[in-house]
Amino acid sequence: MEKENKLVKGLTLVTLFTLITGAMVGMAWAVLTNVLLDRGGPAVVISIAIAAVLSLFVGLCFAELCSAMPYAGGAYIYVKRGLGKFWGFIAGWLLVLAYAAMMPGECIILGKLINGINPSLSPSIVGASLALLFTLINLVGIRFSGLVQFFMTLALFAGVLIFVIAGVPHLELANVQPFFGRGVGGIFIVIPIGMLAFMGYDVLPQAAEETNAPIRKMVFLIPGSIVFVAVIYALVVWVSAGVVPWESIAKSTEHIPILPSVVKALGSKGPAIIIVAGICGLITTMNAFMVGGSRLLMAMAKDNELPKAFGRLNKRFSVPHVGILCIGLLGVAGSFIRELIVLFDTAAASILVSYLLTVISLIVLRRREPDMERPYAVRAYPFVPVIAIIAVIPTLLVAIALLKPWALSVYAAWIIAGCVYYYIFRKGRE
Numbered sequence: 001m002e003k004e005n006k007l008v009k010g011l012t013l014v015t016l017f018t019l020i021t022g023a024m025v026g027m028a029w030a031v032l033t034n035v036l037l038d039r040g041g042p043a044v045v046i047s048i049a050i051a052a053v054l055s056l057f058v059g060l061c062f063a064e065l066c067s068a069m070p071y072a073g074g075a076y077i078y079v080k081r082g083l084g085k086f087w088g089f090i091a092g093w094l095l096v097l098a099y100a101a102m103m104p105g106e107c108i109i110l111g112k113l114i115n116g117i118n119p120s121l122s123p124s125i126v127g128a129s130l131a132l133l134f135t136l137i138n139l140v141g142i143r144f145s146g147l148v149q150f151f152m153t154l155a156l157f158a159g160v161l162i163f164v165i166a167g168v169p170h171l172e173l174a175n176v177q178p179f180f181g182r183g184v185g186g187i188f189i190v191i192p193i194g195m196l197a198f199m200g201y202d203v204l205p206q207a208a209e210e211t212n213a214p215i216r217k218m219v220f221l222i223p224g225s226i227v228f229v230a231v232i233y234a235l236v237v238w239v240s241a242g243v244v245p246w247e248s249i250a251k252s253t254e255h256i257p258i259l260p261s262v263v264k265a266l267g268s269k270g271p272a273i274i275i276v277a278g279i280c281g282l283i284t285t286m287n288a289f290m291v292g293g294s295r296l297l298m299a300m301a302k303d304n305e306l307p308k309a310f311g312r313l314n315k316r317f318s319v320p321h322v323g324i325l326c327i328g329l330l331g332v333a334g335s336f337i338r339e340l341i342v343l344f345d346t347a348a349a350s351i352l353v354s355y356l357l358t359v360i361s362l363i364v365l366r367r368r369e370p371d372m373e374r375p376y377a378v379r380a381y382p383f384v385p386v387i388a389i390i391a392v393i394p395t396l397l398v399a400i401a402l403l404k405p406w407a408l409s410v411y412a413a414w415i416i417a418g419c420v421y422y423y424i425f426r427k428g429r430e
Contacts, residue, residue, distance in 0.1 A: 007072065007295075008318040009212040010143030013221065016204065016211050018153035019146060019291065020225040022284025023200030025156065027109070029236045030278050034257035038250035040190040041181020042241045045234045050187070051194030052230035054391035059201050059226050060378050061359045061385050063219035066205045067376040068365075070215045073299025074205030074292075075354040080303075082361025082368075086422060091354045092300045093418035095202075097343070097411075098350035099293030103327050104334020105344025106286040107131050111335055113279060116255075124335045131331025134287050138294070138324045141317040142210045149287050152280045159277025160232055167239035167265035175245045176238075192398040195391065196348050197233060198226055200285070202355070206292040216375045239265070286331070294323030305426060345407040346414070352396040359388045 011019070036044045065078040075095060080088025110130055111123030138145045180186070201222045211218055236258070240249060243261040252260075256278070262270040298320035301311030314321040334340040362385050365372060378384045403411060 006318065007209045007313070008142060009210055010141060011146045011207055011211040013211070013213045013217060015146035015150050016207060016213070016218065017221050017225060018150045018284070019207060019288050020201050020204050020221060021229055022149055022153040022156065022281070023203045023288030023292070024198060024225065024229050024285075025200075025232065026106075026281045026285040027113075027278040028197055029160065029233055029281075030256050030258055030274055033237055033240050034249050034252045034254075036190055036193070036237060037181070037241060037246050039182060039193075040186040041179065041250075042176040042238070042246050043180045043182075043184075043187050044190050044194075045238055047187045047190035047194050048197075048230055048234050048237065051191050052198065052226055054191070054387070055195055055198040055201075055226050056223050057384050057388040058355055058359060058392060059222040061362045061388055062202060062205065063222045063376050064374055064378045065358065065362055065365075066208055066222075067215050067219045068372055068374045070205070070208040070218075071299065072206050072209050072295035074202055074296065075358045076296060076299060077205075078365075079354070079357045079361045082364040083357065085426075087357055089300075089305055089422050089426065090415075090418060091357045092296060092305065093422075094350040094353050094415070095296055096293070096300070097414050098347040098354075099289045099296060100327055100330055101343035101347045101350075102286060102289035102293075103131060103331035104337075104340035105347070106282050107331040107335045108338060108341050108344070110279065110282050110286075113275070113282070117275065127335030128332045130283070130286070131328050131335060134283070134290060135324060135328030135331075137287070138290050138328075139314070139317065139319060139321055141319055142207070142291070145287060145291060149284055152284045152287070156277050156280040156284060157232065159273050159280070160236060162273055163262055163265060163270070163277075164235045164239050166270075167243045167261060170265055171239065171242035173242075175242050181246065181250075192395040194233075195395045196399060198229060199348065199351050200288065201225055202351065203288050203292040206295040209295075214375075219376050290324065290327050293327050294320045297323035297326070342404075342407045342410050345403055346411040349396065349399040349403060349411060350414075352392055352399055356389065356392045356396060359385045359392065 040047050069077050069081065071077050076088055076092030079091040107127035107130060111127030114126045115121055115123040137148055204222055208215065208218060240258040240261040243264050248260065249257050256274065259271050259274070262274050266273060297306060297310040300306045301308055309322045310320065312322060313319060363382060366381065
């Protein structure tokens with residue numbers, strides 16, 4: 001019975017690192033470069049650097065709390081301890097929406113992308129097949145899931161670096177002029193959007209119990225992953241804008257606006273390399289959030305906040321199989337019901353609320369429980385969490401502003417439903 005109720009330490013520091021970076025880097029680097037350049041010009045690389053620094057402040061808060069409470073559940077656990085059961089439930093409830101929403105969204109995008117390569121393949125069948133495949137991969141155990149994540153992430157970054165290295169000899173200074181294409185103000189406009197591109201490090205706490213490494217080493221992967229991904233983003237934007245005139249990319253309406261730069265750098269085979277890398281990025285994001293989402297459901301179920309079935313572990317592979325199956329089925333459903341993409345749109349706003357509550361919880365716990373064991377403690381306290389709060393609030397407002405009316409309605413309805421559920425079924429109960 002003991003084995004049945006215990007997660008297996010099947011991840012290493014390397015596979016955990018690929019779990020985090022794979023969650024952070026999907027395909028936005030290839031499909032949103034035109035948006036970034038249109039709003040900030042080549043100076044958007046400065047926006048990326050600032051967004052990375054601000055994300056570091058939030059990530060360091062997660063690192064401290066994860067070191068003190070290295071349990072699956074992440075922000076749900078931290079906020080519950082710092083701010084109480086209700087706010088802990090809200091943080092977890094929103095993360096359930098965010099993690100679960102990634103599956104239908106990624107499956108819809110993957111189906112369309114692969115259908116574009118081979119029109120004979122039905123996008124719905126492709127998406128559903130991938131959802132089923134990665135459901136099976138996760139059911140087999142965290143060790144196998146982590147290994148698949150490692151190779152997929154390796155392929156992702158290999159494709160990106162091939163483009164970057166091949167593009168360097170083609171860089172022309174004239175192509176990135178004027179550098180402040182939209183004025184200095186453009187830099188600040190892009191920062192909140194840039195911060196959205198670093199979300200995903202919150203998957204680390206969900207996998208903390210399954211990593212075979214000291215917690216103090218583990219939490220340093222959070223800042224490490226943010227810095228690594230920032231370099232990747234900056235290189236892609238700079239090379240894309242330096243190989244062809246940046247304004248041509250900014251005005252592009254193509255699904256993958258960096259392809260002209262890719263073709264010039266890599267020739268006719270370049271688009272295939274980038275598309276394969278992008279597919280791997282979408283898959284790594286899908287896999288990482290399936291891991292994170294199923295562990296979150298498990299943690300909340302063990303606290304009786306959700307049905308107990310989500311808290312049970314498979315006897316053979318020691319994984320929360322009910323949560324994995326539910327998230328996988330959402331991916332299958334999304335492949336056939338395109339309207340479920342609206343859930344995908346709510347993910348950023350949902351995660352950012354949990355970020356804000358987590359940082360506030362750190363401040364509260366520093367005051368309320370100063371003697372709590374913290375293998376890693378944020379330095380320059382309270383400046384780091386205060387700056388983190390200042391960074392998260394405008395980013396959250398941007399994420400909410402970007403929601404279409406239907407998505408905003410779903411987001412509000414989810415919050416209301418959570419509050420009603422909590423006060424009717426959970427308040428005052430253990």
